[in-house]
Amino acid sequence: MLEQLVIIGSGCAGLTAAIYAARANLAPLVIEGNQPLGQLSTTSEIENFPGFPEGINGYELMERLRQQAERFGTHFLSAHVDRAELREKCLYCGDQKIQYRATIIATGAEPRMLNIRGGRECFGGKGVSVCATCDGAFFKNREVVVIGGGDSACEEANFLTHFCSKVTIIHRRDQFRASKIMAERVLNSPKIEVLWNTVPLKICGDQKVTHVRVRSGDREQDLQCSGVFLAIGHIPNTTIFKDQLSLDANGYFTSIGATEIPGVFTAGDCCDAHYRQAITAAGMGAAAAILAERFLLSS
Numbered sequence: 659m660l661e662q663l664v665i666i667g668s669g670c671a672g673l674t675a676a677i678y679a680a681r682a683n684l685a686p687l688v689i690e691g692n693q694p695l696g697q698l699s700t701t702s703e704i705e706n707f708p709g710f711p712e713g714i715n716g717y718e719l720m721e722r723l724r725q726q727a728e729r730f731g732t733h734f735l736s737a738h739v740d741r742a743e744l745r746e747k748c749l750y751c752g753d754q755k756i757q758y759r760a761t762i763i764a765t766g767a768e769p770r771m772l773n774i775r776g777g778r779e780c781f782g783g784k785g786v787s788v789c790a791t792c793d794g795a796f797f798k799n800r801e802v803v804v805i806g807g808g809d810s811a812c813e814e815a816n817f818l819t820h821f822c823s824k825v826t827i828i829h830r831r832d833q834f835r836a837s838k839i840m841a842e843r844v845l846n847s848p849k850i851e852v853l854w855n856t857v858p859l860k861i862c863g864d865q866k867v868t869h870v871r872v873r874s875g876d877r878e879q880d881l882q883c884s885g886v887f888l889a890i891g892h893i894p895n896t897t898i899f900k901d902q903l904s905l906d907a908n909g910y911f912t913s914i915g916a917t918e919i920p921g922v923f924t925a926g927d928c929c930d931a932h933y934r935q936a937i938t939a940a941g942m943g944a945a946a947a948i949l950a951e952r953f954l955l956s957s
């Protein structure tokens with residue numbers, strides 16, 4: 659069967675695209691991928707999604723988006739796309755071949771995690787975070803640690819100074835990879851301390867993070883803190899499309915919305931290295947659906 663519109667991914671971008679496309683009577687197919695409902699469904703408290711003054715649980719929010727998409731005629735496939743032939747308008751999920759007239763790629767980007775003890779155990783509500791914009795406000799007047807040395811780490815550290823009493827950046831090199839202006843802002847901040855040539859060994863705490871054990875040269879020490887922000891990059895889920903659509907040096911799609919292949923659109927974190935927020939992903943999903951609808955009408 660030929661699908662009108664296939665949406666790859668069931669996070670904020672994919673499901674918002676589905677709501678718009680379904681309301682335009684396109685009966686889209688959403689291929690959910692290995693993480694149905696996307697990254698936001700893994701987090702407990704969302705305080706910055708408009709319309710929920712008391713905040714909302716991430717899973718509940720995403721389940722609502724799914725219901726809204728389903729209500730207008732979206733259908734779902736519990737599968738993962740492992741091969742794409744975008745110029746032939748063909749996707750493969752294992753042996754299953756899916757043909758379409760238009761597709762929206764909304765496959766997200768996964769935060770890089772630290773492979774040290776405590777990194778995963780303390781993730782989420784226990785104090786380890788991958789997003790200062792999302793979680794900074796939970797650490798008012800607390801001391802936190804940021805791990806990383808690029809633009810993201812500097813940006814996260816600066817943002818955290820709005821809430822936290824002290825921010826310590828742990829960086830394994832002796833200078834930042836960040837742009838000069840970002841680095842200067844960090845170095846001039848009275849609230850930020852930088853530990854150069856330092857690596858984290860273990861994130862410690864029982865129910866909540868209490869300290870991080872670090873090593874600088876031969877010396878080990880414990881840094882007391884309530885939160886640890888990992889800012890060591892993201893991995894966009896774009897590999898299966900890499901020879902067909904252009905990607906930047908970090909693997910993000912260079913096009914947001916329409917791409918170089920007619921009928922192929924992108925949305926959400928897979929094409930956004932800067933904002934990586936639920937609401938921005940949702941906005942891109944809406945825009946991609948409108949573009950796809952116009953494409954289908956005119957082709």
Ligand SMILES: Cc1cc2nc3c(=O)[nH]c(=O)nc-3n(C[C@H](O)[C@H](O)[C@H](O)COP(=O)(O)OP(=O)(O)OC[C@H]3O[C@@H](n4cnc5c(N)ncnc54)[C@H](O)[C@@H]3O)c2cc1C
Binds near residue numbers: 694
């Ligand atoms: C722990 C955590 C907490 C966060 N908290 C907040 C917050 O408080 N507020 C906020 O605004 N943002 C928050 N974010 C960021 C937010 O979750 C993301 O910006 C948002 O989820 C991006 O949506 P997306 O649809 O682009 O991608 P994702 O949510 O990453 O969804 C990608 C989807 O693509 C699917 N997929 C991937 N590859 C394939 C494939 N080959 N075939 C089929 N499907 C595929 C996946 O299964 C998934 O469904 C948080 C992120 C994390 C990790």
